[in-house]
Amino acid sequence: MEFDVPKAKHWIKILNSKIQVQKNYLTDLDLAIGDGDHGLNMARGFQEVINKIENKEYPDLSTLFKEIGMTILSKVGGASGPLYGTAFIKASPIFQNKESITISELAQAFNASLEGLKLRGRAQIGDKTMIDVWEPVVTFMMEQGDSLRPNDLAQLAEKTKEATKNLEAKKGRAAYLGKRSIGHIDPGAASSCYLFKALANVLEGEDCDE
Amino acid sequence: MEFDVPKAKHWIKILNSKIQVQKNYLTDLDLAIGDGDHGLNMARGFQEVINKIENKEYPDLSTLFKEIGMTILSKVGGASGPLYGTAFIKASPIFQNKESITISELAQAFNASLEGLKLRGRAQIGDKTMIDVWEPVVTFMMEQGDSLRPNDLAQLAEKTKEATKNLEAKKGRAAYLGKRSIGHIDPGAASSCYLFKALANVLEGEDCDE
Amino acid sequence: MKKLINDANTVVQEMLEGMVAAHPHRLKLIQNTTVLVRADAPVKGKVGLVSGGGSGHEPSHAGYVGVGMLDAAVSGEVFTSPTPDQVFEAIKAVDSGSGVLLIIKNYTGDVMNFEMAAELAEAEGINVAKVIVNDDVAVENSTYTTGRRGIAGTVLVHKIAGAAAERGASLEEVEAIANKVINNVRSMGMALTPCTIPAVGKPGFSLGENEIEIGMGIHGEPGIEKTSIQTANSIAETLLTKVLDDLNIKQNDKVAILINGLGATPLMELYILNKKVASILDEQHVEIYDTFVGEFMTALEMAGCSISVLKLDQQLMELLDSHADTLAFKR
């Protein structure tokens, strides 16, 4: 399995479709424990990403990831904007001058993303944020390396997203709710789950949706 | 039939009870074609009148009417305050030094009230205001003089009040509605109707309510 | 009805006491009245300006008491004209011997109560003049009826007449300048939601989920028509067109614009409205001298707005620009 510019673009396309379709769902999750804009933010940002990258050629994955990150950074706002932006930007140096990479390399790139996310957001695992999806998923990718089975990735993303339901938020807007945040899925964990599931789809070579 | 200080006080007492009971009804009439405060204004003002006059002795009707008028003037506000206030104040000179008067004299006093109302409010008959009750009722009282039958008075007050329903308002807040004011009883006509019906009750020597 | 109140029957008195508690250096409450006056009233040698009306329109009118605007504001019960004795107290408190101008919004109740107060004052030898503001073009003007209502344009009368008085103009001059403003200002409003008089406890009228009322007054009196919800641009156009037509505004005229929120309308929406207002005036080559956006004359918690246009000449521009220091209007 290899990952290259066309696959990356395809990944973002699947992800964006999912976000557009689930915009209201993400917003509803955020209405419950935040301020109700996560769906709007993600939909606005990723649509802009698609508009930017769709008909443009990229010499390597690094350039593409940087453009995706910068676009997110300048179009999303809120908490998720700098986080997702950071994730893509931090991944990009690993791909420097590479048109195509192995899954191990991709895992390393995501690991750099994860470190960036944690540095930027100062959240730990268990704080009921997107980190609760990112950290286990990226750790799993690092462990599996080139033998990663995309379906396992998707299942882990789903499971960790669902698991945020039982957590009490410590970071982000949901933290204001304290114990009242328990019982709700974290919106950023949900969008991150879409991100990894879309990736699994692309790695499987299919783009069927759940 | 004679009219004296005790009867006048009794009249105002009946009138006030009626207003307190019908406060919401008067307000609803005013909500439909005005600003919804007529019941509040009348209830506030006449309660204050009762508080003032109930346990106080009055040497003559003139002093009593003046006190009623001044209290209304300073407690009601809106359009109805200066009008009802004026009505009582303008009536008072006719009673000068009189503990008791004839119905003819009472009619003359109300005629002075009516003139005061028209001067102050610049409304004509047909403008859908309290004048549409006052003018025909006072004219009738003047015509009948001492042979006035209280029940006829009450019926005329009722009839003229009801008749305001079909009028298009030209004066007061309802005038802003133009044709849309048609189909609603004028609130001030309704409270004036209570005033004359309460008077009829007292003149009949009974205080039974409709 | 959910409101931040203690007792529906004491809202006005509590509000006035809360105002004086907040602004003791600006405002004095005359004991046992609902009259707020400038802390330094009566101002020697200056014509006194008194306005007022029912409460529920805050910051009108107490928010305009201060240097360069009003000397006193009289507050009636919610949406109910204050009584003559209260207005009389205000007149006495601000008269420094130079006479007093009453600025009255054209409602039957206000006109009668202020008139009676003027009669009381004149009987005591105080020189009183009255002007009646009737800027609301949603209502047909006619000498046979109550005529047009006074709404947010009144604030510009306070500002400009207040400036003239502050400069030492005589009662006749201040009255004349107030009438000049009245002749040159027109307004029109609309509502998205009704409002509730505390003591009534239920909304004064109702509007459907997608319904608005064009021409709404500041007490919930209906106006021209109920229509379905429209864009801000279309509403701006409807209101502004009616106002400009009535004022007979032509190319190169200079105007001041007042975009007024009725209580629950976010400033964001008022500015969106203003964008359209400015662009319409621009297209028509009308020069916008100044624009005021905010809550100037409200109707409790009604959602909606009004647009006022004042046609300016050199004199009005100068007076509009001159110093004013009140709670709700500072220059």
Added chain:
Amino acid sequence: MKKLINDANTVVQEMLEGMVAAHPHRLKLIQNTTVLVRADAPVKGKVGLVSGGGSGHEPSHAGYVGVGMLDAAVSGEVFTSPTPDQVFEAIKAVDSGSGVLLIIKNYTGDVMNFEMAAELAEAEGINVAKVIVNDDVAVENSTYTTGRRGIAGTVLVHKIAGAAAERGASLEEVEAIANKVINNVRSMGMALTPCTIPAVGKPGFSLGENEIEIGMGIHGEPGIEKTSIQTANSIAETLLTKVLDDLNIKQNDKVAILINGLGATPLMELYILNKKVASILDEQHVEIYDTFVGEFMTALEMAGCSISVLKLDQQLMELLDSHADTLAFKR
């Protein structure tokens, strides 16, 4: 949802254009951004002050751009922090070489976006300092969590830090004074009704016919508890007590009070609240140095309020009193 808008997706841009159209002598909109700056920015020799956040809190923050307060306000989408590039544009536009202070309300999004902007600016050699306002005592303060939110007390940071900057204080000094205000200001809010983000189209939460939320944030984030409706006096007491306790206010302390409306609350109700606030402070022998009542930091058309208390010393009093000339705050 009934709103005076044209398109839920363009409300922020249209609002900003409407603001500049209304106040061209005060505000400039930096092209292709959502940044409003003082018309005379950058001001030579002065530390630049930049604040901002999601839109929907008007007049925060653009209403405080002007002499003696902010140099720039950056507006994000409704209730969404602005992006780093926008904040960076603001920093560049107001830096005159004396450095720029970012006044950030403590929300994860704001903190991250402003931090990233600061990093961008520092990379270009601009001296940037940051302060984070966290005045909302409805939320437990803790280093393990996001911590307290920034709400209406932020306006007093703008005022006082702005005054220091206007007087020529250095970036370090302005930062220190801003932190001093932050350490001495506490706030708490409550809501009677929810509000609706235009692009969402439905209310952010719901409250029953007789329900209120104590401790409500300015984006509709819940606070301490839902209770049934109470009197204004009891609400004033609940909010004020929590604020005074947290600030550790004692006899003879001097304070400034800010009674803030969240959008749909009539000024009348805010003053009724203030009457009680003033009387509680009076009983406790706390000296009220000044009181501000109005809409300073709103949550769209939410009905509700917040109460802020700032503990003052001589320096803070002087800076609070010094000249400011902005749309929403003038001294």
